[in-house]
Amino acid sequence: MFSGWYEGLLAGIKxxxxxxxxxxxxxxxxxxxYALTFNLRDRVARSFAVILLSVMVIFTSEAIQSxxxxxxxxxxxxxxxxxxxxxxxxxxxxxxxxxxVTAGKPSRGRRRMAVRAIYLVSVFFLLLFMAxxxxxxxxxxxxxxxxxxxxxxxxxxxxxxxxxxxxxxVNFIRAYGKMLTxxxxxxxxxxxTGATAPALxxxxxxxxxxxxxxxxxxxxxxxxxxxNLLVGALIIIMAYAVAFFGVAWPDRVVKSRLFKxxxxxxxxxxxxxxxxxLVRRGGETFGLEYNAGVPVATxxxxxxxxxxxxxxxxxxxxxxxxxRDRAELTLLQNVEERLLTQSDLRQFLEAVLxxxxxxxxxxxxxxxxxxxxxxxxxxxxxxxxxxKDNLSQALQLLEPDASGRKEYLWxxxxxxxxxxRRAIELDRDxxxxxxxxxxxxxxxxxxxxxxxLQALWLLAERAALALEDRSLQQxxxxxLQDLQPQVELIQRMxxxxxxxxxxxxxxETFAPENDVSEWVREALNHYWGxxxxxxxxxxxxxxxxxxxxxxxxxxMPNALRALLKRAVEQVRPEGERRFTTEWMLYNILDxxxxxxxxxxxxxxxxxxxxxxxxxxxxxxxxxxxxxxxxMEIQRxxxxxxxxxx
Numbered sequence: 001m002f003s004g005w006y007e008g009l010l011a012g013i014k015x016x017x018x019x020x021x022x023x024x025x026x027x028x029x030x031x032x033x034y035a036l037t038f039n040l041r042d043r044v045a046r047s048f049a050v051i052l053l054s055v056m057v058i059f060t061s062e063a064i065q066s067x068x069x070x071x072x073x074x075x076x077x078x079x080x081x082x083x084x085x086x087x088x089x090x091x092x093x094x095x096x097x098x099x100x101v102t103a104g105k106p107s108r109g110r111r112r113m114a115v116r117a118i119y120l121v122s123v124f125f126l127l128l129f130m131a132x133x134x135x136x137x138x139x140x141x142x143x144x145x146x147x148x149x150x151x152x153x154x155x156x157x158x159x160x161x162x163x164x165x166x167x168x169x170v171n172f173i174r175a176y177g178k179m180l181t182x183x184x185x186x187x188x189x190x191x192x193t194g195a196t197a198p199a200l201x202x203x204x205x206x207x208x209x210x211x212x213x214x215x216x217x218x219x220x221x222x223x224x225x226x227x228n229l230l231v232g233a234l235i236i237i238m239a240y241a242v243a244f245f246g247v248a249w250p251d252r253v254v255k256s257r258l259f260k261x262x263x264x265x266x267x268x269x270x271x272x273x274x275x276x277x278l279v280r281r282g283g284e285t286f287g288l289e290y291n292a293g294v295p296v297a298t299x300x301x302x303x304x305x306x307x308x309x310x311x312x313x314x315x316x317x318x319x320x321x322x323x324r325d326r327a328e329l330t331l332l333q334n335v336e337e338r339l340l341t342q343s344d345l346r347q348f349l350e351a352v353l354x355x356x357x358x359x360x361x362x363x364x365x366x367x368x369x370x371x372x373x374x375x376x377x378x379x380x381x382x383x384x385x386x387x388k389d390n391l392s393q394a395l396q397l398l399e400p401d402a403s404g405r406k407e408y409l410w411x412x413x414x415x416x417x418x419x420x421r422r423a424i425e426l427d428r429d430x431x432x433x434x435x436x437x438x439x440x441x442x443x444x445x446x447x448x449x450x451x452x453l454q455a456l457w458l459l460a461e462r463a464a465l466a467l468e469d470r471s472l473q474q475x476x477x478x479x480l481q482d483l484q485p486q487v488e489l490i491q492r493m494x495x496x497x498x499x500x501x502x503x504x505x506x507x508e509t510f511a512p513e514n515d516v517s518e519w520v521r522e523a524l525n526h527y528w529g530x531x532x533x534x535x536x537x538x539x540x541x542x543x544x545x546x547x548x549x550x551x552x553x554x555x556m557p558n559a560l561r562a563l564l565k566r567a568v569e570q571v572r573p574e575g576e577r578r579f580t581t582e583w584m585l586y587n588i589l590d591x592x593x594x595x596x597x598x599x600x601x602x603x604x605x606x607x608x609x610x611x612x613x614x615x616x617x618x619x620x621x622x623x624x625x626x627x628x629x630x631m632e633i634q635r636x637x638x639x640x641x642x643x644x645x
Contacts, residue, residue: 014066020231022059023270024235032056061080082135086122093114093167096167096171099172099191134151169195194241197237256317260309276297276298350381360448365382366380367438370437397410520564543632547562547563567628568586568590568593570624588613
């Protein structure tokens, strides 16, 4: 009786361990995709991606081999598992070195050489593994589970594994000591705590084949299950800490994006896997080898989870991630959801004009907006408006009228001024600003009945309200455009100072993107020589100075010219050069600045007006400026790598 109870408990713990192993594999794969997608440029994130790849290989192989019966397949997946185990030590040392560099503790090259040496040692163990010297043949019928036979090299590798992990742990502690900000120290604690997960999760597999694991299988599997339970939580904590490296997003954006990724990835996949397993085993209980409910239940669980996440996402964002800024961020969300776009405005005004034509039985109606002191046709309904080039005449007919309603007859068109309603409500004695006009074409001699006139003015007020919102939003967008470079600058410095305050806030400040765009435009205008190139503020960029030193014998103008050419080539689409829309920006840069052709010649070559050419040129120059800024920002980690050597 005791034996039966013991065997049942052992089988249950093994089953739970299999479920946790599959969940960890799913989580590691999902977080690996996240790291490769959002912050792969950062050294810390790249080394963390190596750890996740090793963990994914380990736990995926373990989950598959525990479900197969063939000895050949078991042997194959156990060997794949060891590939991940072999590369965990150098990946951890790599991560610890990246953390020290990020925290402002670059070495003189010793740590980097040590990391490379440890990678080479792991390659040596991999060669031993391929030669079947690190582990031996497959052992199937021994406790605690099927495993590869231990050798003398297995014991050496276990010592190497523990020594390198302890070394990495010392580096983690050193990096923690370099953190000056409270948030940096807190996240380093998260990172160090989470870093124990992959190490703990893989080490039990090193005990396979040992006398301890064979003599105490219940204790071994209980510990392995508890460790896997911890790994599932700790690996997410580790990913959370690493997610802040290499990105300039606000903390709330990082948290929200990672949380949503975890919910849509590991959580949804684990729920679907659990439902599938339960339905399948339930069918087997009733003697059904194939249960048609398995795919139905799996798909239904995925759809239900996605639906619940969509509904719950706004709630958890406000409750968990907005913090003290909840009111401001909620307001911004509401503005985004209710923003009156150009398409929305056009759709609304089309409905207004349709109602105007219906009430007036008019063949045509239009709305013109006042922009920069001139009227421009915004929308037309019915027959094309023949007088659209003479709207200035209609504007001259209007008399200042703050509060009263007065319509004007212009040729065969009734003109109703659209004025700002809020100004009228605030001060009836002040002239209300003109927003535009509503024009209704009428038949010769046609008069407007009082009820028609009342309805027409009501519709005109609706149109005026829409134009007023349009005007307000244009001012808001203009303010945001002016604010964006400064906000981006502050966010970049704030993100850079999360872990290394001294090395970043005391460093030379990044230039706002608007200033860089102007410098780039001036330098391109003097691309083949001139003071705007030779005296350009772009000469202060590290990337220019390094190019001058390494490639142009200290000639700064030639280095800047080469940098501009390289940035222009980044704008070039792939494939053969064409004179199509997608090639527009590159063709402008190449023809106007690199080849030095005149504006009229470039405009004729690209079949556009000179005014349109200047607008497109501004966009092209901004693209070049953005590329140069990215090159300059990327020099920071490169400088630190050089400091290591």
